[in-house]
Amino acid sequence: MNIYVCMKQVPDTEASLTVKDGKSINEENIKWVINPYDEYAIEEALKLKEKEPGSAVTVVTLGPARSESSIRTGLAMGAEHAVHIETDEYIHHKATAKALANAIKQDENYGVIFLGKQAIDEDSYQTHILLADYLGIPAATNITAFSFEGDKVIVEREIDEGAKEKIEMTVPCIVGATKGLNEPRYASLMGIMKAKKIPIKKLTLKELGIEDASIGIKPLKLYAPPEKPPGRIIEGELEDSVKELVRLLKEEAKVL
Amino acid sequence: MANIGLYIELKEGKSKKSNKETLSFAKKSGKAVYAVVFTNDVGPYLDELKGVKKVIQVKGDDLTYQPDFYADTMAKIIKDFDLEYFLGIFSAQARDLFPRIAARTEDAGLINDCLEIDLENNQVARPVYAGKLLCRYAIEDKIKILTLRPNVFPVEEGGAGDPEIATVDLVKSEPKIKILEVIKSEAKKIDLQEADVIISGGRGIKTKENFALLQEVADLLNAGIGASRAAVDSEYATYDMQVGQTGKVVNPKLYIACGISGAIQHFVGMKTSRVIVAINKDPEAPIFKKADYGIVGDLFKAVPLLKEELKAVL
Ligand SMILES: Cc1cc2nc3c(=O)[nH]c(=O)nc-3n(C[C@H](O)[C@H](O)[C@H](O)COP(=O)(O)OP(=O)(O)OC[C@H]3O[C@@H](n4cnc5c(N)ncnc54)[C@H](O)[C@@H]3O)c2cc1C
Ligand SMILES: Nc1ncnc2c1ncn2[C@@H]1O[C@H](COP(=O)(O)O)[C@@H](O)[C@H]1O
Numbered sequence: 001m002n003i004y005v006c007m008k009q010v011p012d013t014e015a016s017l018t019v020k021d022g023k024s025i026n027e028e029n030i031k032w033v034i035n036p037y038d039e040y041a042i043e044e045a046l047k048l049k050e051k052e053p054g055s056a057v058t059v060v061t062l063g064p065a066r067s068e069s070s071i072r073t074g075l076a077m078g079a080e081h082a083v084h085i086e087t088d089e090y091i092h093h094k095a096t097a098k099a100l101a102n103a104i105k106q107d108e109n110y111g112v113i114f115l116g117k118q119a120i121d122e123d124s125y126q127t128h129i130l131l132a133d134y135l136g137i138p139a140a141t142n143i144t145a146f147s148f149e150g151d152k153v154i155v156e157r158e159i160d161e162g163a164k165e166k167i168e169m170t171v172p173c174i175v176g177a178t179k180g181l182n183e184p185r186y187a188s189l190m191g192i193m194k195a196k197k198i199p200i201k202k203l204t205l206k207e208l209g210i211e212d213a214s215i216g217i218k219p220l221k222l223y224a225p226p227e228k229p230p231g232r233i234i235e236g237e238l239e240d241s242v243k244e245l246v247r248l249l250k251e252e253a254k255v256l
Numbered sequence: 257m258a259n260i261g262l263y264i265e266l267k268e269g270k271s272k273k274s275n276k277e278t279l280s281f282a283k284k285s286g287k288a289v290y291a292v293v294f295t296n297d298v299g300p301y302l303d304e305l306k307g308v309k310k311v312i313q314v315k316g317d318d319l320t321y322q323p324d325f326y327a328d329t330m331a332k333i334i335k336d337f338d339l340e341y342f343l344g345i346f347s348a349q350a351r352d353l354f355p356r357i358a359a360r361t362e363d364a365g366l367i368n369d370c371l372e373i374d375l376e377n378n379q380v381a382r383p384v385y386a387g388k389l390l391c392r393y394a395i396e397d398k399i400k401i402l403t404l405r406p407n408v409f410p411v412e413e414g415g416a417g418d419p420e421i422a423t424v425d426l427v428k429s430e431p432k433i434k435i436l437e438v439i440k441s442e443a444k445k446i447d448l449q450e451a452d453v454i455i456s457g458g459r460g461i462k463t464k465e466n467f468a469l470l471q472e473v474a475d476l477l478n479a480g481i482g483a484s485r486a487a488v489d490s491e492y493a494t495y496d497m498q499v500g501q502t503g504k505v506v507n508p509k510l511y512i513a514c515g516i517s518g519a520i521q522h523f524v525g526m527k528t529s530r531v532i533v534a535i536n537k538d539p540e541a542p543i544f545k546k547a548d549y550g551i552v553g554d555l556f557k558a559v560p561l562l563k564e565e566l567k568a569v570l
Contacts, residue, residue, distance in 0.1 A: 013501050013520070013521045016520065017385055017388045017389055025389070037502070092365075093366075094365065120385070120386060120502065121384065121385055122384050122385075123368075123369065123383065123385070123505075124367075124368055125368050125369075126355035126358070126366055126368065128355075129355035129356055130355055132432075133356065133360060138432035138433045139433070140433055141351070141352065142352070154436075156439070158495075159348055159349070159438070160349075161441060161446070161447055161448070162445055162494060163438065163439065165435050165437070165438050165439070166435070166438075167433050168436055169432070169434075178495075179502065179503075215365075216363075216395060216396050217365045217367065217393055217395050217396070218393060218394045219391050219392070219393050220391075220394050221391070222384070222389055222390070222391050223392075228546070231532070231545075231546070231548040231550060232549065232550065233550040233551070233552060234551055238557055238558055238561060239561060241551050242551065242562050242565055245549055246562070246565045246569055248549060249510065249531065249549070250569060253510075253531045253549075255509045255510040255530060256477075256570065
């Protein structure tokens with residue numbers, strides 16, 4: 001099966017972010033990584049490949065030139081092929097999903113497409129479902145279990161507070177991965193060496209038929225949220241400080 | 257005057273608490289409000305829906321949530337009732353449903369998790385990078401589909417005027433996915449994203465069983481129980497309880513962190529809580545820099561004391 005993974009490069013979760021020119025983040029000192037949820041997606045794709053002889057995994061990334069380091073990591077983990085839709089423009093999710101759809105459609109035999117449930121940069125929670133609708137295929141996201149039963153895909157999707165839905169889909173389909181699905185592997189040294197030699201297929205938005213990438217939704221201004229004033233430590237014996245805390249919550253903060 | 261549609265989300269037959277927030281916002285906008293409820297008997301909800309222009313009740317022999325049926329129905333409603341805006345609460349279900357509605361509605365754009373909405377200029381503000389930053393967006397799509405972050409938009413009770421009622425049949429298109437079964441969790445948990453109060457435990461809780469200590473306080477406060485990733489990774493708590501950048505982003509009135517150090521990935525998940533309380537035995541723990549009130553001490557002593565004190569005053 002031709003298995004696909006859409007993955008995005010995002011700033012490391014440790015990064016403290018500052019704004020440059022009111023529109024973008026300062027990129028100095030940022031460590032760029034694969035979106036954590038997309039790591040689960042890659043891992044699941046690799047596991048599926050290992051179970052299905054003759055399969056191959058292709059990672060697809062839309063993003064600027066720096067994304068290549070993450071694409072290499074994906075290849076080093078064990079993917080065979082990579083597609084890089086390179087662009088420096090800001091591009092919103094409809095256009096992203098259309099571009100991903102058009103890139104994947106170039107392969108008539110695409111099978112399961114894995115994504116993450118959310119990219120932790122813009123946290124927009126929609127690329128997977130839009131992609132599925134553009135391809136006209138089923139999608140389920142927030143997935144914690146994936147398996148095949150015959151020719152059907154069976155997934156478990158976390159809904160509310162620990163409850164789950166068991167869902168059946170036909171192939172091709174979209175799976176949005178979340179934590180709990182698996183433990184992503186690390187790239188081996190051999191994998192890293194091998195990955196260096198794999199050619200990355202480069203595509204442009206134009207080649208994918210995306211003329212105006214900012215369709216509809218445009219960011220106007222990026223800014224830091226207001227800082228909270230520093231709080232206080234309630235001193236004293238524990239019995240007294242807990243009493244005082246409850247009083248403050250009730251009378252000062254009025255949250256009880 | 258543009259029409260504004262609302263998705264009234266039901267949970268086990270009841271209207272979710274946060275629907276009040278979308279309703280209040282929509283009514284205040286001065287636009288004609290259309291509220292969509294998937295139910296065969298809209299009666300029980302009408303009280304809450306006073307002041308809206310029209311209630312659209314979606315009827316069907318089986319109204320169990322099915323994303324394709326719901327999305328197709330909603331896309332049809334948006335078209336038939338000429339809705340320019342369509343709003344819902346940013347809930348677990350909305351994450352699944354709203355992108356599907358957006359994809360199936362011509363010339364529509366979706367922005368999730370809005371903190372501010374300016375209908376006059378068609379702009380919204382929302383958190384990005386888990387709330388480390390905020391971003392203001394313009395939406396130029398003809399149809400604007402928005403989800404509102406829970407516990408942000410003020411609730412104004414009451415409203416005058418009984419709505420008109422329209423009935424629409426559930427669109428039963430060919431479903432792309434089949435929901436085989438819903439597996440309920442054994443524990444009856446409070447939805448963290450909607451909770452008014454959350455009490456969370458971190459690595460300092462030390463065992464799964466010790467979460468019972470937090471549960472006792474939670475029961476008194478009708479609070480949800482959260483956890484740090486360290487607590488989840490150590491299997492003291494389950495992932496649906498994880499608060500933080502790769503867990504849930506929560507926004508309660510009161511957040512009580514017990515035995516949590518306050519790493520940035522945790523902090524960004526709860527920093528917009530109105531009041532943050534930290535209980536930690538290490539006076540140097542970073543959480544104290546971010547908490548409104550801090551107690552330095554052993555949580556195994558402080559939490560039981562807290563419980564007793566709450567019992568006494570509440
Ligand atoms: C990609 C990535 C994503 C992440 N996402 C998240 C996320 O979503 N959410 C999240 O929470 N973390 C996340 N983390 C992890 C984060 O960096 C921290 O490791 C984690 O939050 C620490 O959890 P903790 O505070 O419970 O544990 P620790 O940092 O170990 O802190 C435990 C605290 O308990 C205190 N303590 C111990 N015993 C007691 C006692 N008896 N009484 C009182 N206090 C006591 C200690 O003083 C200490 O401060 C992420 C990390 C990465 C790399
Ligand atoms: N630029 C991109 N390139 C590749 N995949 C992406 C991109 N943006 C989003 N995705 C995928 O879509 C998922 C959901 O992202 P989002 O809708 O942005 O929260 C991510 O976890 C990725 O798998």
